[in-house]
Amino acid sequence: MNSSSSSPSPEEEAQLLEQLRQALLSEDRKAVAAIRAILEDEAQLSEKVSPIIRQHLAFIKENFEGEYGIIIEEIVTKKLADSQDEIVNMIFPKLNTIIKKFITAQFQMLKEGIDTQIKTVQNRFSPKNIFSRFFGPSDSDLILSQLDNPEVHEIYLVQRESGLLLGSYAKEKNTDQDVIAGMLTAIKSFAEDAFNRGKEDLEMIQYENYKIFLQNLPSYYFAVAMTGSISTSEKENLSNKLITFAEVNVPFDTTDVNSTLTDRISSALAKHFDQFNIQQQ
Numbered sequence: 681m682n683s684s685s686s687s688p689s690p691e692e693e694a695q696l697l698e699q700l701r702q703a704l705l706s707e708d709r710k711a712v713a714a715i716r717a718i719l720e721d722e723a724q725l726s727e728k729v730s731p732i733i734r735q736h737l738a739f740i741k742e743n744f745e746g747e748y749g750i751i752i753e754e755i756v757t758k759k760l761a762d763s764q765d766e767i768v769n770m771i772f773p774k775l776n777t778i779i780k781k782f783i784t785a786q787f788q789m790l791k792e793g794i795d796t797q798i799k800t801v802q803n804r805f806s807p808k809n810i811f812s813r814f815f816g817p818s819d820s821d822l823i824l825s826q827l828d829n830p831e832v833h834e835i836y837l838v839q840r841e842s843g844l845l846l847g848s849y850a851k852e853k854n855t856d857q858d859v860i861a862g863m864l865t866a867i868k869s870f871a872e873d874a875f876n877r878g879k880e881d882l883e884m885i886q887y888e889n890y891k892i893f894l895q896n897l898p899s900y901y902f903a904v905a906m907t908g909s910i911s912t913s914e915k916e917n918l919s920n921k922l923i924t925f926a927e928v929n930v931p932f933d934t935t936d937v938n939s940t941l942t943d944r945i946s947s948a949l950a951k952h953f954d955q956f957n958i959q960q961q
Contacts, residue, residue: 790909829908829958830906830907830908830909830910830914830958831906831907831908831958832904832905832906832918832953832956832958833850833851833852833890833905833906833907834848834849834850834851834904834905835848835849835850835902835903835904835905835949835953836848836857836860836861836864836902836903836904836905837900837901837902837926837930837945837949838861838864838865838900838901838902838903839899839900839934839937840865840896840898840899840900840901841899842865842937843861843862843864843865843866844858844861844937845857845858845861845937845942846900846930846934846937846941846942846945847941847942847944847945847946847948847949848861848942848946848949849946849949849950849953849954851954861903864885864892864903867882867885868882868885868894868901882894882896883896889907890905890906890907891905891906891907891910892904892905892906893906893910893915893918895918895919895922895923897923897926899934900926900930900934902922902926904918904922906958910958914958917958918958921952921953921956925948925949925952925953929944929945929948929949929952930945
């Protein structure tokens with residue numbers, strides 16, 4: 681037998697190898713084509729990937745602290761250490777305001793409590809102190825004379841109906857006095873309309889550490905901005921001072937508001953209240 685006639689030629693060997701390769705890789709090619717079709721189709725890709733993502737998110741949610749807690753704690757600790765100055769600068773102004781407001785409120789409650797207790801004791805057991813109780817400073821004022829004294833910073837005399845400024849006094853000059861007068865009138869009118877109880881007037885506005893005491897008169901009102909705690913007797917003293925000032929320095933007819941009138945009243949306010957002490961009778 682001639683061996684050369686039975687052996688395949690190189691071309692035949694190559695063809696047989698190609699057929700074998702095609703047979704072996706046909707399944708892989710089908711799988712690759714299916715994967716490519718999924719990758720190129722957004723809907724099919726989402727259908728396959730979304731359950732995996734949801735499953736992983738659920739795992740993170742249930743095991744977050746154990747898996748990532750230490751890492752996040754280290755990041756936060758480092759960030760806080762690196763940002764101490766920024767945090768202090770951000771928190772301190774608000775914290776300072778809150779502390780001052782709390783202290784002011786506590787002093788106010790303390791004054792009112794002492795006033796009430798002393799008046800009760802005097803009414804029951806100390807008739808000989810009637811004169812001093814009516815005509816002298818209250819015992820609570822003497823006890824707390826050095827604590828959180830009320831201090832007047834600004835006074836506005838405002839026409840009731842229009843909100844026009846009739847005169848003003850301020851320890852530190854405020855360039856927006858007309859705007860403030862209008863704002864106070866708006867707040868006062870809103871409060872009195874919203875919580876109307878007959879003919880009652882708004883008497884006090886609290887803003888942060890400031891109190892604005894309102895002395896209402898028929899055609900105008902005083903707005904006194906102050907800090908500190910103010911007792912009932914101090915309110916009466918301030919009210920009497922304002923009414924006495926109005927009787928002497930404010931004309932009966934204030935319908936014609938002009939610069940001459942406001943300058944005259946403002947000068948009088950500065951003269952009478954520049955060194956005014958609410959605690960002095």
